[in-house]
Amino acid sequence: MSFINEEAIHSTLDDAANTEPARQREALAKARSGERLTLSDVAALLSIRDADLREEVHAAAREVKRAIYGNRLVFFAPLYLTNHCVNNCLYCSFRRDNRALVRATLTQDEIRHEVEILLDQGHKRLLLVAGEHPTQSALDYIGESIETVYSVRRGNNNIRRVNINAAPMSTEDFRTLKSFGIGTYQCFQETYHRETYAHVHPSGPKHDYDWRVEVMDRAMEAGIDDVGIGVLFGLADYRFEILAMLEHVRHLEERFDGVGPHTISIPRLEPAMNAPLDSTNSPWTLADEDFKTAVAVLRLAIPYTGMILSTRERPELRRELFDYGISQISAGSRTDPGGYHRDTHEYAEQFQLGDHRPVREVVRDVLSLGYIPSFCTACYRSGRTGDRFMSLAKSANIGAICTPNALATFEEYLKDFGDEDMRRIAERIVEEEIARMPEPIGRKTREMIERTRRGETDVYI
Ligand code: SAM
Ligand code: SF4
Numbered sequence: 195m196s197f198i199n200e201e202a203i204h205s206t207l208d209d210a211a212n213t214e215p216a217r218q219r220e221a222l223a224k225a226r227s228g229e230r231l232t233l234s235d236v237a238a239l240l241s242i243r244d245a246d247l248r249e250e251v252h253a254a255a256r257e258v259k260r261a262i263y264g265n266r267l268v269f270f271a272p273l274y275l276t277n278h279c280v281n282n283c284l285y286c287s288f289r290r291d292n293r294a295l296v297r298a299t300l301t302q303d304e305i306r307h308e309v310e311i312l313l314d315q316g317h318k319r320l321l322l323v324a325g326e327h328p329t330q331s332a333l334d335y336i337g338e339s340i341e342t343v344y345s346v347r348r349g350n351n352n353i354r355r356v357n358i359n360a361a362p363m364s365t366e367d368f369r370t371l372k373s374f375g376i377g378t379y380q381c382f383q384e385t386y387h388r389e390t391y392a393h394v395h396p397s398g399p400k401h402d403y404d405w406r407v408e409v410m411d412r413a414m415e416a417g418i419d420d421v422g423i424g425v426l427f428g429l430a431d432y433r434f435e436i437l438a439m440l441e442h443v444r445h446l447e448e449r450f451d452g453v454g455p456h457t458i459s460i461p462r463l464e465p466a467m468n469a470p471l472d473s474t475n476s477p478w479t480l481a482d483e484d485f486k487t488a489v490a491v492l493r494l495a496i497p498y499t500g501m502i503l504s505t506r507e508r509p510e511l512r513r514e515l516f517d518y519g520i521s522q523i524s525a526g527s528r529t530d531p532g533g534y535h536r537d538t539h540e541y542a543e544q545f546q547l548g549d550h551r552p553v554r555e556v557v558r559d560v561l562s563l564g565y566i567p568s569f570c571t572a573c574y575r576s577g578r579t580g581d582r583f584m585s586l587a588k589s590a591n592i593g594a595i596c597t598p599n600a601l602a603t604f605e606e607y608l609k610d611f612g613d614e615d616m617r618r619i620a621e622r623i624v625e626e627e628i629a630r631m632p633e634p635i636g637r638k639t640r641e642m643i644e645r646t647r648r649g650e651t652d653v654y655i
Contacts, residue, residue, distance in 0.1 A: 490518040570599040
C-alpha cells in the first residue's frame with residue numbers, strides 16, 4: 195500500500211515555491227469559508243513568508259478553532275510504563291544503545307502509586323506510554339496496567355479515560371487492546387519521508403516504514419475508531435510532513451467511511467540523553483515562527499481533528515499555540531517511568547521538557563487567558579467515537595456538548611483542588627461562557643454545575 199506519494203508531494207511543494215500573494219489569499223479565503231483545502235491550497239498557505247499574511251493565517255485558525263471547539267482546553271497527563279526498548283531511534287534516549295539510561299518497568303503497585311499522585315493533581319485522563327519490547331511492554335502487561343489504572347480511587351476521583359501510545363501491533367493484537375477499554379490509540383509516524391525514516395530508525399522493528407504507516411489501518415480494522423497520528427517535527431521538511439500527514443488523513447477517511455484520525459500530535463524534536471540527533475544538529479529543526487504557522491495551517495486543513503500539545507514546549511509558546519488550534523494539552527508531565535513518585539529523573543527521562551509547571555499552575559494560567567480547563571472524558575464513555583464523533587464535530591455541535599461538559603468537569607476540579615483566587619477568576623469566565631450559550635443549553639449547563647456543587651461527581655452529557 196502506498197498512500198504517501200512522495201513524488202506528488204514534492205511536486206506540489208515545488209509548484210508552490212513561488213506562489214503569488216493572490217493565490218495565497220485565495221487559499222486563505224477558502225479556509226475561512228470552511229471549504230476543504232486541497233494539497234495545493236495547503237502548500238500555498240505554507241509558502242507564505244510575509245509576516246502580515248502569516249498573521250492572517252493565524253487569525254483564520256483562531257476563528258475556526260473558536261467556532262468548532264469553543265474556549266475549552268482538555269487536560270491529560272502521560273504515564274510512562276517502561277523505558278525498555280529494542281529500537282534505536284536516533285533521537286530518543288530510550289534507544290537500545292543508550293547504555294547509560296536507567297531502565298525501569300513499573301510494577302502494578304508502582305502504577306497504582308503514580309495514578310494516586312496524578313489523581314491528587316486533578317487528572318481524569320491519562321496517556322499510557324511505553325517503549326517497544328517483547329517482554330517489558332507485552333500486550334498482557336499493557337492490559338493489566340490499564341485495569342490497574344482504572345481501578346484506583348482517591349475519594350470520589352478516578353481515571354475515566356486511558357489512551358495509549360505504544361508500538362504498532364497486528365490487527366489481532368489491536369482487537370485485544372480494544373477489549374481493555376482504551377480511549378485513543380496513538381502512534382506517530384515520526385517522519386513520512388521514507389529515506390529519512392530509514393536513516394533515523396536504523397534497527398529494530400521500527401525500521402519497517404510500511405508496518406508503521408499502515409498501523410492505523412490495522413487498528414481501525416480491529417474496531418479501534420479513535421486513533422491519533424503525528425509527526426516528530428525536526429526530522430524532515432515540515433511542509434513535506436504536513437502534506438504527507440494530510441494524505442494519511444485522506445486515506446483513512448476514504449477507507450473508513452469518512453472517519454479520519456481523532457487527534458493529531460505535533461511533537462518537536464527535543465534534546466535527549468545520548469541521542470545522536472537533536473534540534474541542535476538536525477538540518478530540519480523547526481523554528482518557532484514556522485511551528486506557529488504549521489499549527490495554524492493544520493487547524494485550517496483538518497478543522498475537525500483534535501490537536502494535542504505536550505509539555506515539550508515552553509509556556510510562552512504554548513500560550514500562543516492554544517489560540518491557533520490546540521484542543522488538548524498535557525500538564526505537569528514526567529517522561530520517566532515512576533517519574534511522578536521518584537525524586538531523581540535525569541537518567542531515565544525520554545527527552546527534555548520545556549514546561550515544568552505543576553498542573554495547578556497551568557490550570558490557573560489557561561484560565562487567566564480566558565480558556566476553560568476541561569477534564570471531560572464523556573465522548574468515549576457515551577459511545578461518541580469514530581463516525582458518531584465526526585458527525586458531531588462536523589455539525590459544529592461539539593460546542594453544545596463539550597462546553598457544558600468542560601464547565602461541569604472544571605467545576606468538579608475547582609471543588610476538589612481550587613483555591614479562593616482560582617474560584618474568583620473562574621466565576622467570571624464561567625459566567626461569560628454561559629451567557630454566550632443559546633437556550634436551553636445555558637440552562638442545562640447551570641443545572642450540571644449546580645449538581646456538581648451539591649456533591650455529584652462525573653456529571654456529563
Ligand atoms: N515507543 C513507541 C513509539 O516510538 O512509537 C511509543 C512511545 S514513544 C516513547 C512516544 C513518542 O515520543 C515517539 O513517537 C516520538 O515521537 C516521541 N519522541 C521520542 N524522542 C523524542 C525527542 N527527543 N523529542 C521529542 N519527542 C520525542
Ligand atoms: Fe523506543 Fe519509541 Fe524511543 Fe524509538 S521513540 S527508542 S521506539 S521509545
